[in-house]
Amino acid sequence: LQSGVERLGDMIARAKTIVPFTGAGISTECGIPDFRSPGGIWTRNRPIQFEEFVASQEARDESWRRRFAMEEVFAAARPGRGHRALAALHRAGKIPAVITQNIDNLHQASGFAADRGIELHGNTTYARCIGCGQVYQLDWVKRRFEADGAAPNCTECDEPVKTATISFGQAMPEDEMQRATELSQACDLFIAIGSSLVVWPAAGFPMMAKNSGARLVIINREPTEQDEIADLVIHHDIGEALGPFVGN
Numbered sequence: 001l002q003s004g005v006e007r008l009g010d011m012i013a014r015a016k017t018i019v020p021f022t023g024a025g026i027s028t029e030c031g032i033p034d035f036r037s038p039g040g041i042w043t044r045n046r047p048i049q050f051e052e053f054v055a056s057q058e059a060r061d062e063s064w065r066r067r068f069a070m071e072e073v074f075a076a077a078r079p080g081r082g083h084r085a086l087a088a089l090h091r092a093g094k095i096p097a098v099i100t101q102n103i104d105n106l107h108q109a110s111g112f113a114a115d116r117g118i119e120l121h122g123n124t125t126y127a128r129c130i131g132c133g134q135v136y137q138l139d140w141v142k143r144r145f146e147a148d149g150a151a152p153n154c155t156e157c158d159e160p161v162k163t164a165t166i167s168f169g170q171a172m173p174e175d176e177m178q179r180a181t182e183l184s185q186a187c188d189l190f191i192a193i194g195s196s197l198v199v200w201p202a203a204g205f206p207m208m209a210k211n212s213g214a215r216l217v218i219i220n221r222e223p224t225e226q227d228e229i230a231d232l233v234i235h236h237d238i239g240e241a242l243g244p245f246v247g248n
C-alpha cells in the first residue's frame with residue numbers, strides 16, 4: 001500500500017487536471033453496501049428493471065418498499081475519507097468535477113456543488129415523475145404510500161413517481177454523459193475508485209480517458225477487468241489509500 005500511495009501522490013502532484021470516477025466502493029465505509037461484494041445489495045435482491053417499474057404497480061410498490069427499508073442507511077451516511085480527499089483536491093483546484101455512478105449524494109455532501117458532481121445514475125435522495133419530471137421529496141412519497149397503501153403517481157400528470165435514479169433499462173442522462181465524456185477526454189489523470197467497472201456505458205470512461213492520453217489509476221479492493229490498461233493499480237481499502245490526501 002505504501003508504495004502505491006507514494007506513486008499516487010507523485011502522479012497527483014504532477015497532474016494539472018484530475019478526474020475521479022467513483023463507484024459504490026467509496027461509500028461502503030459510510031455504511032452503504034455496494035452491489036457486488038459479498039453481502040452487497042444484489043446478493044439479496046434482484047434489481048427491478050425500468051420496464052417492470054413502468055408496467056406494474058406491484059413492481060413500483062416493491063421498489064419503494066426497498067427504498068424505504070434503506071432510509072436510515074442513506075440518511076445517516078456521511079462522507080468518508082475517499083469523498084473528503086477528493087473534496088480537498090477539488091478545493092486545491094486539481095479536480096474540476098467528479099464523475100460518479102453513486103446515487104447517495106455524498107460527493108455533494110463533501111463539498112462538490114451540484115453541477116460539479118456528475119451523477120451518471122442519478123440520485124436516490126429525492127424523487128421524480130417519470131413522465132413530466134416533476135420533483136418530489138421522499139417524505140411526500142412515503143406519506144402517500146402509507147395513506148394509500150400503494151406507490152403514488154404524479155399530481156400533475158398521473159405518471160409514476162420514482163427515485164431520481166437510473167434503473168437498468170432506463171436511458172442514460174444525456175447532459176451528464178456529455179459532460180463526463182468531455183472531462184474524461186480533457187484530463188491528464190483519471191482515477192477510478194471503488195467500481196467493479198462492469199456497468200456500461202459508465203465503465204467506458206476509464207478507457208476513454210486512457211485513449212485520450214491520460215494516465216489511469218484504479219483503486220479497488222478486488223481486481224477489475226480494466227486493471228491491465230491502468231498505469232497504477234491499488235488493490236486496497238479506499239479509505240486507507242486516499243486517507244493521506246484528506247488534508248486538514
Ligand code: NAD
Nearest residue numbers: 023024025027034035036102103104194195196221237238
Ligand atoms: P459495484 O458494487 O459493482 O463495485 C464496487 C467495488 O468496490 C467492488 O469491486 C468492491 O471490491 C469495491 N469496494 C467495496 N468497498 C471497498 C473499499 N472500502 N475499498 C476498496 N474497494 C472497495 O459498484 P459499481 O461499480 O459502482 O456499480 C454498481 C452500481 O450500483 C452503480 O451503478 C451505482 O449506481 C449503484 N450503487 C450505488 C451505491 C451508492 O450510491 N453508494 C451503492 C450500491 C450500488
